[in-house]
Amino acid sequence: MAQVNVKRKPLRIGVPKGSLYPDSLDILEAAGLPIQNLRDPGRQLIFREDGYEFIILRPTDVPTFVANGGADCAMCGEDSIIEANMEVVEMVDLKYGGCRFVVAEPAEAALTIDDSYSRLGVMKVATKYPRITKAYYDSIGTQVEIVQLHGNIELAPLCQMADRIVDITATGTTLRENNLRIVDDVMNSTARFIANPASVRIDDRIRNLAIKLSEVVASKENA
């Protein structure tokens, strides 16, 4: 196999910071990878360990890094994968980081929204995920104008900038605190192990890691 050059290079693994970070480290550790130094990363973004290079990424940038070869493989939320719509190989459902994509609206607003939709023929929806939102509303045949935000989506309907929001929620607490209620489920999302389509075919270490990770997932489920 012509893998001489590749073997010299450390395997570069992307780890998303934020809510997926601790579980991502746990599963990598359970698969036998040297991640101790990532537990308390400080401001460091690259960690070089024996045979590996870990890079800490913004969750939404993970697909970009993997698709463009910036990382050979990574842990990534399914939501980010779908939203990015890039060419990556989705290898393992890691089962952690579960969250729901929901449609929510101000608790007292139902009637006015339906009224204004039938008069205006279009509904305004605020979201961080325009692609998922568009696909969802296309599937139910509702015409929407999407207002893209980068955080605090709950504000949009409270400021009358949008009728509804599409956002992720783990427990629903933030929505309730902002007096929003869930009106529909869009999809569920969990963390995935993804790989660059070229790397996975050139470098056997990725497939081996995928096998180890799925073994860890299976043993957790059976425990």
Place this chain on the structure above:
Amino acid sequence: MIATTPRGFKDVLPEEARVREQLNKKITAAIDLWGYDPIETPTLEVLDVLERGSKLDSTAFRLFDGDNKLLVMRPDVTLPIARMVASRLGNEDKKLRFRYNLRVFRDSESAKSHSREFTQIGIERIGAKGPAADAETIIVFVESLLASGLEDFKIEICNVEVLKKLLEACDASEEFNDAVLTAYHESNYVKLDEVLDAASLDAEISACIRELIRIHGGREAISRCRELLSGYVREQVFDELDKTYEIIEECGYAEYVGIDFSLLSSFDYYTGLIMEAYAPGFAKSIGGGGRYDNLLEVFGKKAPAAGFAFSLERLMHALSVQDNLALEPKAEEFIDQDDPEAFKKAMEAHKKGITTTIGGAR
């Protein structure tokens, strides 16, 4: 204000142009040794005509001409060559070997900032089938990449028949087949598992489809696949793939060729062998191809055929990362234009093959 080019188009300045020229020359020479003749097809084709061969969803430009025909800037070269061979060389039952170096135009929603114009170098071999023909296609591919100076690369091959036959054996709904093909096409193992979990399928065949996408390796992967799928896929498919690989081994190219059953091309005209080339340093496939025995028939002439094409630009990226993209040095001389014998001297030098320029004092 800077006058820009359209999105996804770029100029090629002299240094890059010279590198491209040198690469083209080396690659062309390697392919030519196998007896392939150069060929060119038009930049524009009639969309309807091409779409007889394959659905085209990543075309960059479609336009109407004065005859109200919907035209397309060619998104690939295989379809135009199939059209040309079937319509222009219809009655001669010749065995044909073509090579080309042409621009293609593609666009994709997920890569808005990327190139829309690519240089494709490739071959098509018409009128031959079987392991020797398949092996030749792969070997010429290997030698083209080696000739360019690329040292580290892998051409992954498989046979699309395997998955097709397996799906036929399932005898399931078209929806199920599409979902499986989409999961294979997107290399989405998780989605594939979900589709299989949701389907009420015989456990054994379900396990086969689940496992097939994960089979990869050298020649031994063919035996593993044969064992796994015995009863679903006829032995001949594996015999031929094995024979093809044997020829590649005999040529000493086994280290460059791998078996990978997760491959599925975005062009739906392939009927047997398919291949994709990958190189460290480039994040996507640098090229691919395969066998398309039914394609010429839709254009009016039945003949088996196979070929490959790769992107010169993608190859150059890979070469650059692998430190093999150098401009070959060239002897150059300069003659002052005030020299009364400047032109005479220049022409003397040119006769010896020395690049000589005339100009003002430097």
